Amino acid sequence: MTRSVLIDRIGELVTNAPGAADAAESGPGGGLGAGDGPGRFAVINDAALVIEGDRIAWTGPSSRAPAADESVDAAGRAVLPGFVDSHAHLVFAGERSAEFAARMAGRGYAAGGIRSTVAATRAATDADLRAGLRRLAAEMLAQGTTTFECKSGYGLTVEDEARSVALAAEATGEVTYLGAHVVPAEFEGDAGAYVDLVCGPMLDACAPHARWVDVFCERGAFSVDEARAVLTAGRARGLIPRIHASQLGPGQGVLLAVELGAASADHCTFLTDADVAALASAAPSPDAAGTVATLLPGAEFGTRQPYPDARRLLDAGATVALASDCNPGSSYTSSMPFCIAVAVRDMHMTTSEAVWAATAGGALALRRSDVGYLAPGARADLVMLNAPSHTYLAYRPGVPLVHAVWQSGTRPPH
Ligand SMILES: [Zn+2]
Numbered sequence: 001m002t003r004s005v006l007i008d009r010i011g012e013l014v015t016n017a018p019g020a021a022d023a024a025e026s027g028p029g030g031g032l033g034a035g036d037g038p039g040r041f042a043v044i045n046d047a048a049l050v051i052e053g054d055r056i057a058w059t060g061p062s063s064r065a066p067a068a069d070e071s072v073d074a075a076g077r078a079v080l081p082g083f084v085d086s087h088a089h090l091v092f093a094g095e096r097s098a099e100f101a102a103r104m105a106g107r108g109y110a111a112g113g114i115r116s117t118v119a120a121t122r123a124a125t126d127a128d129l130r131a132g133l134r135r136l137a138a139e140m141l142a143q144g145t146t147t148f149e150c151k152s153g154y155g156l157t158v159e160d161e162a163r164s165v166a167l168a169a170e171a172t173g174e175v176t177y178l179g180a181h182v183v184p185a186e187f188e189g190d191a192g193a194y195v196d197l198v199c200g201p202m203l204d205a206c207a208p209h210a211r212w213v214d215v216f217c218e219r220g221a222f223s224v225d226e227a228r229a230v231l232t233a234g235r236a237r238g239l240i241p242r243i244h245a246s247q248l249g250p251g252q253g254v255l256l257a258v259e260l261g262a263a264s265a266d267h268c269t270f271l272t273d274a275d276v277a278a279l280a281s282a283a284p285s286p287d288a289a290g291t292v293a294t295l296l297p298g299a300e301f302g303t304r305q306p307y308p309d310a311r312r313l314l315d316a317g318a319t320v321a322l323a324s325d326c327n328p329g330s331s332y333t334s335s336m337p338f339c340i341a342v343a344v345r346d347m348h349m350t351t352s353e354a355v356w357a358a359t360a361g362g363a364l365a366l367r368r369s370d371v372g373y374l375a376p377g378a379r380a381d382l383v384m385l386n387a388p389s390h391t392y393l394a395y396r397p398g399v400p401l402v403h404a405v406w407q408s409g410t411r412p413p414h
Pocket of ligand 1: 244
């Protein structure tokens with residue numbers, strides 16, 4: 001028999017529950033269940049929640065909490081859906097702190113820095129890469145991230161990309177094939193031949209391990225035509241497109257994402273009016289999976305670039321996600337609370353918009369209907385803060401506020 005756990009005396013329960021605006025309480029039979037996916041930002045104050053197995057069974061006011069096999073006293077703390085980090089590069093070797101220090105001393109950032117990580121990654125053993133990935137995944141979990149996406153992209157040979165996606169698949173179901181991260185040095189001056197490799201033998205080797213295909217569409221990386229070729233080839237193999245676009249300057253990548261039905265256009269730092277309009281019209285709805293605008297403030301922090309204009313996207317009606325972009329070059333943070341704090345302080349998102357973007361927004365960017373919200377049927381992935389409300393994530397930046405994490409209904413050992 002499945003054991004149930006009641007978490008009681010929750011000061012503020014962030015639910016993002018579908019239909020939550022109409023009902024303060026929900027439970028089996030209430031018309032909500034698995035498959036609905038997240039709704040709008042919503043909270044229940046003085047709340048309780050019941051976990052059964054790996055799922056949420058009940059949420060509602062503490063005064064009406066049902067009995068359970070075991071109970072946990074939240075003592076007024078806030079409980080949120082686990083963070084969904086929909087953009088991370090975790091399979092790599094080496095580090096680039098000297099490059100970061102030089103950049104902070106005034107040197108510019110260009111896409112080519114990726115090549116130094118490629119050299120270190122090719123030289124690393126599987127065991128080294130696996131250990132690094134596990135360390136970062138543990139770091140994420142300790143900070144409340146219960147679902148993460150992981151890209152390849154530092155191998156850039158058939159063999160090294162294939163082992164990168166295979167290693168990523170050991171750690172997450174959200175694996176992205178990013179053979180088109182940068183043109184490797186040995187293909188300098190012949191990007192076309194490299195794109196052929198990415199769309200051919202490399203895709204054949206990687207597709208069985210991946211759910212997504214991604215491309216770095218940027219000056220210094222891949223043109224829009226090359227990006228279209230990569231995403232179209234991936235889609236033909238059953239992978240769903242996502243894209244790195246408009247990080248370093250305006251380009252055609254965002255429009256390409258919408259044209260191809262990509263799940264997400266990521267970075268979105270330099271957007272045209274047409275980009276914003278396209279993202280607004282492609283916002284996910286109950287009828288269409290759509291394209292999410294995923295903002296990665298860690299990258300702007302780490303490269304001292306201007307932050308993306310989240311308000312412009314939100315006010316236009318686009319769906320915004322926040323993700324870490326964790327990688328050793330431009331954004332070596334695994335912290336969603338850090339991204340939330342920056343998004344609130346410097347990208348003018350409200351605290352509720354930022355928390356929604358880091359949970360429900362990430363779930364939509366990964367087309368997941370089981371995470372990013374807390375309602376009956378959702379996966380029991382949740383974060384308890386050492387704070388009474390979600391606002392503290394931005395109000396107390398840099399402070400380790402995560403008190404406890406449940407992943408699929410269990411508390412991972414610390
Ligand atoms: Zn990235």
